[in-house]
Amino acid sequence: MIFFGTSTVPFVLYSSMRNKVAKEDFLLPDPHENDNFFPTLEVKRALLRQKLNSPEIVQMFGVSKSYGPNFAALKEISMGIDRGDFVFLTGPSGSGKTTLLRLLIAAEQPTKGQIIVNGRNISRLQSSSMPDYRRQLGIVFQQGKFLARRTVFDNVAVTLRARGVPNRVIKKKTWETLQWIGLEDKKDAYPLHLSEGERQKVTVARAVIDSPLILVADEPTGNLDENFAAEIYKLFEELNRKGTTILFATHSRTLADRSGKRTIVLRQGQVVES
């Protein structure tokens, strides 16, 4: 009886874990897309660990990305980011920062290696699972993208609308988020009528309104003057204190050094400091 009981526990644990692991995590490789696809034991362990709320929320295993035979944007990157971390990703232009972020938001697939994010193998994410994955992220680019013919309020609310949140909640949360970023008096304005800094605040608001697990920001302060850059950075810090993991790509090493936060330095597609 005791034997039966003790052997059942790991079996039940294993079965519940198996159910949590999506099929696509272990799909067969497509030789044209990823020549090193088979998940190694290490990757399988990472998947299961993340599903059990391990400290790591992002893990990369030998990730490479090439564009054609002669240009490798990323070379064999292996690294991890813990839950609730605020990590700077720096390096000179062309070092592979944006490529790495694009792999993380599943805009592209790695040529080689695997990426595990919050218990999901995103190197082989199926298109039908993409929206579900992206609902865990907040994405901010240097050049903000907008719904040009819609007001600031609609631009921020679109995240919740696309996720099927009821109207009452959308109104409340959007208003709160606009207050948080200090744009409540511009809620009826159109993006074209805002300053660069205000526009970037709108994209931040849109990215964080649904409390993402990870905020991925690619040079979010690159086009802003010092004051707006400081404001945006403060917003990120506040968000991080609430538990959101932040990956902040910037070419400004000074900003990263001044913050005293963990900094990953990329050079020619390789991690040179982590």
Added chain:
Amino acid sequence: MGLTGLHFVMSETLGNLLRRKGETFWIIIAVTVSMMILGAFGLLLTNLQRSLGNVGEQVRVVVFLRDDLTPSQRSRLEEVFLHRPEVEKIRFVSKEEAYTEFTRSFSGNRELLAGIEGNPLPASYLLSLKETFRHGPDLERLSRNLSSLPGVEDLEYGKKWLERFEAIVTVVRITGIVIGSLLGISIILIIGTSIQKSVVRRREEFEVLQWVGATRTMIRMPILFEGALLGGASAACALALLACFFWTLQGHLNLNLPFAGLPPPVFFSREIMGGGLATGVGLGILGSFFVTNPVSRNHGA
């Protein structure tokens, strides 16, 4: 797609159309005009076919008999007529009946009636034909077969008139199909091009939707719905305008057509109007479908 997804799709669709009111208005005008031309052809064709059916009911073969026909020969002829597969029913018109009918028809022309001595009109059989045999070639074959029968003097069925009428209907039908196909293609192109323009302008919007986790359906469906609404609205406008024109002309046509031996014109039946609306919706969806494929490939990932 759940209820919330449907709500998102509907509000996106209506919002997009209303945000570009001017453009929407001109697309509807252009498609309405094309659909009106299509509808006018349809209406003409429907009424011509109806007239053909009406004329068909009046298509009869008149078999004139020789004056020296004996009663036994006549009954043999009657038997032959009744056994023909083309013949639905027959009616015998005696010499006397023919004369009475003739004098009644020309009662106003006393000089003509005074010039006639005796009764020169022959007895005849009026053969009514089954619907499937009321066309030129059938009638010609029948008259050829009957004219050689003993006791038959002559035959008449308005051959040239019927052939001309059938030719007109064929020409209108072919023209209708050609013009209908061209207009159908142009409607698809008008809707497709205008939606494509709007899709290109809203590329950034689709990117935003993609990053915030909108599904492929949420990105694609509003575009298809836009096409469907534009096509449906245009078809409804075209039908309403055609109906207005038709009822304005109807009074005038009702007065004149019966004199031409044609039945009064009719508008489309409810079923055809429903079909017209569905065609508009279908063409709209088809137009936007070609545009949404690249959208979902690029943005719905």
